Amino acid sequence: MLETTIAAIGPLDEPAMTAARQLQARMTKPAGSLGTLEDLSVRLAGLAGTCPPPLPSPAAVAIFAGDHGVHAQRVSPWPQEVTGQMVGNFLAGGAVVNAFARQADASVTVVDVGVAAPLPAPEPTDADGNNGLPRLVTAPVRRGTRDLTVTAALTREEVATAIEVGIRTAGELIDAGARILLTGDMGIGNTTPAAALIAAFTGVDAAEATGRGTGVDDPTYQHKIEVVRAALRRHAPDPDDPLGVLASVGGLEHAALTGFVLGAAARRVPVLLDGVIAVSAALAAAALAPDAVGAMIAGHRSAEPGAAVALRRLGLDPLIDLGLRLGEGTGALLALPVVTGAARVLHEVATFDAAGVAEK
Numbered sequence: 277m278l279e280t281t282i283a284a285i286g287p288l289d290e291p292a293m294t295a296a297r298q299l300q301a302r303m304t305k306p307a308g309s310l311g312t313l314e315d316l317s318v319r320l321a322g323l324a325g326t327c328p329p330p331l332p333s334p335a336a337v338a339i340f341a342g343d344h345g346v347h348a349q350r351v352s353p354w355p356q357e358v359t360g361q362m363v364g365n366f367l368a369g370g371a372v373v374n375a376f377a378r379q380a381d382a383s384v385t386v387v388d389v390g391v392a393a394p395l396p397a398p399e400p401t402d403a404d405g406n407n408g409l410p411r412l413v414t415a416p417v418r419r420g421t422r423d424l425t426v427t428a429a430l431t432r433e434e435v436a437t438a439i440e441v442g443i444r445t446a447g448e449l450i451d452a453g454a455r456i457l458l459t460g461d462m463g464i465g466n467t468t469p470a471a472a473l474i475a476a477f478t479g480v481d482a483a484e485a486t487g488r489g490t491g492v493d494d495p496t497y498q499h500k501i502e503v504v505r506a507a508l509r510r511h512a513p514d515p516d517d518p519l520g521v522l523a524s525v526g527g528l529e530h531a532a533l534t535g536f537v538l539g540a541a542a543r544r545v546p547v548l549l550d551g552v553i554a555v556s557a558a559l560a561a562a563a564l565a566p567d568a569v570g571a572m573i574a575g576h577r578s579a580e581p582g583a584a585v586a587l588r589r590l591g592l593d594p595l596i597d598l599g600l601r602l603g604e605g606t607g608a609l610l611a612l613p614v615v616t617g618a619a620r621v622l623h624e625v626a627t628f629d630a631a632g633v634a635e636k
């Protein structure tokens with residue numbers, strides 16, 4: 277499945293991008309006045325292979341949830357049980373991501389790829405099987421990763437299986453009608469593997485890639501940097517072997533997100549990236565299929581320093597920068613109206629000719 281998905285990922289369509297650039301130049305506004313949105317509209321056209329590109333609606337966010345053996349190293353102040361408890365909160369509609377999804381009119385799917393604790397049973401749905409609450413997909417690859425300071429977090433087989441869960445999730449959401457996918461994550465401790473992945477793929481020092489996650493104090497932050505540094509020293513991950521990198525220092529939600537991004541790119545559907553976990557997975561996706569970057573839109577710049585490092589490497593400019601450091605998909609959801617606006621102008625804005633507006 278991974279091989280066929282990678283094989284289906286190709287470059288942006290040049291004629292559609294040329295058509296979008298020409299249309300931008302004829303619309304009733306000064307050239308360039310929509311800034312970043314103009315480039316984004318061109319990319320959306322290139323991805324879809326048509327101008328105008330489809331509006332990115334309906335939107336679907338997938339929250340991949342998993343636990344982390346490295347939690348034993350005290351890299352997060354929160355107990356591991358919070359991962360499963362937050363999954364329950366997502367399913368009940370009570371988290372920040374649910375509030376933002378309702379605002380953005382996006383569906384939410386929660387995918388358990390490896391939460392350590394058993395999950396609460398979801399509420400029964402109504403006759404349509406749709407009570408407006410998130411759907412739970414239970415697809416655990418293993419119940420939490422191994423401690424990456426001691427051994428590889430995952431086997432290559434486990435990584436491949438988690439990637440396939442992500443590809444399958446993307447395909448199912450697109451088959452159900454989604455025209456844009458948004459990334460989400462939940463996993464206490466997951467900013468540590470995210471930092472290790474970013475350092476492994478970009479070559480920056482552990483200190484540059486590591487942030488405070490949920491908000492660790494100074495001594496814990498220094499310790500967290502040392503944990504990332506020690507993991508990189510122990511495993512010496514090879515950035516040209518993305519599955520090996522994910523296996524040695526990654527996480528199940530990071531691997532699943534890698535597949536989710538690849539799955540969107542293969543179907544030529546845009547994927548709106550959330551925070552540091554998403555962009556660490558995006559680096560793995562880009563290493564597996566460089567053209568996948570064409571489908572990626574950076575929703576926001578997370579306050580985690582590693583996120584900016586990863587976005588620079590990917591060549592992506594984040595749409596918004598609000599100092600968010602939550603994850604779940606929250607930053608991606610807040611950026612969604614910007615993406616919709618970029619596509620909508622190509623559908624709805626009159627040209628100088630049609631509107632009878634004089635050009636300079």
Ligand SMILES: Cc1cc2ncn([C@H]3O[C@H](COP(=O)(O)O)[C@@H](O)[C@H]3O)c2cc1C
Binds near residue numbers: 353358467489490603
């Ligand atoms: C209540 C709560 C809700 C969250 N929602 C997202 N995260 C975020 O914080 C975690 C990563 O930070 P660290 O690596 O420091 O543990 C992830 O679960 C991430 O999704 C949350 C964290 C907490 C505590």
Ligand SMILES: O=C(O)c1cccnc1
Binds near residue numbers: 488
């Ligand atoms: O950038 C993120 O997504 C993030 C930051 C801190 C904690 N959890 C997630």
